[in-house]
Amino acid sequence: AYPDNFLVRQCRLYDGDKVYIEDCGPDNRSSVCAHIIKKLRNLIELFYNLPDTPEKFDQKISIDKTLPLADLKEAIAKELKLSADDFKIYRVGYNMQTELTRMSETVQMNHLLGSAKVLVQL
Numbered sequence: 061a062y063p064d065n066f067l068v069r070q071c072r073l074y075d076g077d078k079v080y081i082e083d084c085g086p087d088n089r090s091s092v093c094a095h096i097i098k099k100l101r102n103l104i105e106l107f108y109n110l111p112d113t114p115e116k117f118d119q120k121i122s123i124d125k126t127l128p129l130a131d132l133k134e135a136i137a138k139e140l141k142l143s144a145d146d147f148k149i150y151r152v153g154y155n156m157q158t159e160l161t162r163m164s165e166t167v168q169m170n171h172l173l174g175s176a177k178v179l180v181q182l
Contacts (some may be wrong), residue, residue: 074096102126104174108136129170130163136180152177
């Protein structure tokens, strides 16, 4: 028998948490369920503008926040049918814009969180 708070302390399971159980077989293969959950946990939605409407952030893109910023820029470029070299991207905050240039760092390390606005400028 485990102490009353074992699941909370050791497994970080709380009342109401969902627990997924998957048979990984005798060869202990990688969990498909765990892979999908991890992928979904890292997926965020960002809003960006079309280059001719800088005030309207009505375009939406989903991306894994652990990917490099360059991947976000490439994904936006693909949607806009442009080359990634044709435009700059900026993080839009409270009355400020910061150009995003650290392309090898992750989306998250560039302080882009879910529902953030990304300004696209030619």
